[in-house]
Amino acid sequence: MKPPEYNDIVLAQAVVQRYLPKTPLLKLQSVSEALGCEYWAKCENFHPVGAFKVRGGVNLVSRLSDAEKRAGVVSASTGNHGQSIAFAGRIFGVRVVIYSPEVNVNPLKLEAMRRLGAEVRLYGRNFDEAREEVERVAVREGLRYVHSANEPDLIAGVGTMGLEILDDLPDAEVILVPVGAGSSACGIGIVAKTHGRQVQVNRQVPVIGVQSQQAPAIWNAWKTRDLRPHPSMDTVHEGLATRVPFDLTTKILWDVLDDFVLVDDAEIDAAIRILAERAHLVAEGAGAASLAAAMRIRDRLQGRKVVGVISGGNIPLERLSAILTAKSTNIAN
16 A cells, blocks of 8 residues: 555545534643643544544545445444544445444444444454454455555545644644554654645654553554564553554554654543643543653653644543542642
């Protein structure tokens, strides 16, 4: 597969803007003061499905052939990707089948996919087992298989987030991006490495990926240049729950990421609580990972303009309640 280029993301923006509102980039004053930097949040939790992936779903489904649209699509998802394909399927009149694992799945995301019109089937103990079943079903039922990461049109669609960030804050100095399958970090990274030349400014914005220590598959592949599956995947935050590095996205990350940071699930929980307490923003675990990384590497961010992507806000209510009632975290420590 040919990786998307900057111009593919510009073309995708015309499609995405037709169906989705631009999400806000908000300066979080209290968080900025505590971290000693200018901290901005790109609020992808404001999307109609509550997460960034809808950008990629709309772009990809819009570009399917007539035959593919008639046949329908099938994909595997723990929730946000599935919602994005279901949302796009409803717009373009395409049948959507989504496989989700039977355990460690977010019930709110399952219900949202069904509400958007997707046929949701539960299979396997984890995302990878569900994905392997999808590959068999696509052949058996004649559906167009939509991979959750190895899709250039998906990456181009979510890359429009990077265009919005640099349009709103052209002097951004660092962008922190959560990594599950890696599509958002890829798209933003392509933009960050290219946008300066397009607007005749000789600068590139560093992009730092963030993943959970309890699910470090992509981080390990980025460090070692090795695409073998990771032996463990224990994070409770399903948006970061990847065990197998994906070929297309991981290879793009090798080129566009300037650094990659691991944070503990407990640090992510603290970031969820801080975003709720100090910024009145609801973030799921993947969405709060950027702030968790900013807290961990705060010494490197002093005095800089930092953008943290809140990739989604679809957190189970019982998990959010438990996190909010836990002991408050002092962000300055």
